[in-house]
Amino acid sequence: MSHVADQARIRALWLLAATFLVAVSGLIYELIAATLSSYLLGDSVRQFSMVIGVFLSAMGVGAWASRFVGQAMGGFIWAQILLGLVGGFMAPVVFYSYAWAGSVSLPLFGLLIATGVLSGMEIPLIARVLKEVGAPQFRFENVLSVDYIGALAASLAFPLLIVPHLGLMSASLAFGALNLAVAGVSLWLFRRDATRQQVGVWALTFVLTIAGLVQAERLVSVAEASLYEDDIILSEATPYQQITVTRYRDRVRLFLDHSIQFDTLDEYRYHEMLVHPALALAPRRRSVLILGGGDGMAVREVLRWPDVDAVTLVDLDPRVTELFRDHPHLAPLNDHALQDARVEVVTADAWSFVEQSNALFDVVLVDLPDPKNLALSKLYSRQFYGALAERLSGQGIVVTQAGSPLFAREAYWSVANTLAAARNPQQPGEGLFVRPYHTYVPSFGAWGFVMASQSPLRDRDLMLPDNLRYLSDEIWRAAQVFSADMAKVPAEVNSIQSHALVGYYLDGWAAWFE
Structure with missing residues (x-):
């Protein structure tokens, strides 16, 4: 028994x-x-x-x-x-x-x-x-x-x-x-x-x-x-995303969660348009904040300006910044920018950093992934942009990548409207002053950005660094003209309550590619 x-x-x-x-x-x-x-x-x-x-x-x-x-x-x-x-x-x-x-x-x-x-x-x-x-x-x-x-x-x-x-x-x-x-x-x-x-x-x-x-x-x-055209030289899963880097001869492409982030054949077009208009129009450039952009390409462009004293790069995934700082095949793509003594890399969520920081920045560059879900949409919200405006110096400028004004037209103008509706610390009760612009990047198609400031920006010629590969004053002026199929359309302001932007984004891309 x-x-x-x-x-x-x-x-x-x-x-x-x-x-x-x-x-x-x-x-x-x-x-x-x-x-x-x-x-x-x-x-x-x-x-x-x-x-x-x-x-x-x-x-x-x-x-x-x-x-x-x-x-x-x-x-x-x-x-x-x-x-x-x-x-x-x-x-x-x-x-x-x-x-x-x-x-x-x-x-x-x-x-x-x-x-x-x-x-x-x-x-x-x-x-x-x-x-x-x-x-x-x-x-x-x-x-x-x-x-x-x-x-x-x-x-x-x-x-x-x-x-x-x-x-x-x-x-x-x-x-x-x-x-x-x-x-x-x-x-x-x-x-x-x-x-x-x-x-x-x-x-x-x-x-x-x-x-x-x-x-x-x-x-x-x-x-x-089978997923990628070129040879895969790096593939890693992190707690945040799947990182994949491919190469064919001298051409390198970065994919995060299988979505392309840059192609070395044309990334200079994107990063020059993201960085240089804002720095050229800013009265002062001593301190620059970059949210996202862990590949260091935007940092590379910022460091072309000799009067920049400090760059703070905030990215959620430490593995991305480690790779583009230390990897022998990836660090040269950003001219070893992440090893520059003027650059501080902070591993943090963009929202948390903006809320907790007391620093002021002359230029803020927002190079975050597209707002395809609610977690990302909050970083394109009126509340986030309002908090971000508090981090601007008196004549500071913020610019964000805003997706395609062609493929996701309402989503793009929702971002512009949201920035315009964000609280203005210098003018209580008023919004920010915005300047939308766009360019063509072969890897992405027609691509848009939105610049904003606490006071109206003067319309003047851009004094740009030497040896840029794409941007010029003529290109800048043309970038502010939108064709009829990309012109402004009614779009809701994006907030953490409504998240209208996610629907605009998904519907826009689905109409073109599904």
């Missing part, structure tokens, strides 16, 4: 441990799906919301369907084997589908629903097995408590450990292997109830998953090679 009791106790302890492990893997699959959706489809808030809703609904279906499973432990083992296959290969399947077919939604949500149904079956089946093995003092709430603790562990580990050290492809396969390990231990402890078919399928799936995990880096390389 004692042997039977000991065996029941071991099985009960294992089932509680298994509850923790499957809770971890289930939430990791959900986070992987949400991150993939955000990376490949954009609009992270919308995608995360959809993924969470679909996954939880599928779990509900799985919990309901578990009642039709006749043999609880057998059903649990099958669920773990199938989760190891479906959840483990979720990221590889979605990446390859995107790379070769351009399709994301169908494979992603199909695998997500299957994973959710299988995950939803786990807790009801474990609870049934615990009762069947005669677990002493079994209480269902204990199972749920362990499940919730596992979810907490997964939510903390995902951004801090899993993404930085494994990446999405390896993480997906690793947690597939975890589900299969749970199935393997369960097969051993409950071997009298196991079938040869279960053992055979488990063994085959386990070998396949381990092989995929061993070859994960190669799988990533093959998938990315």
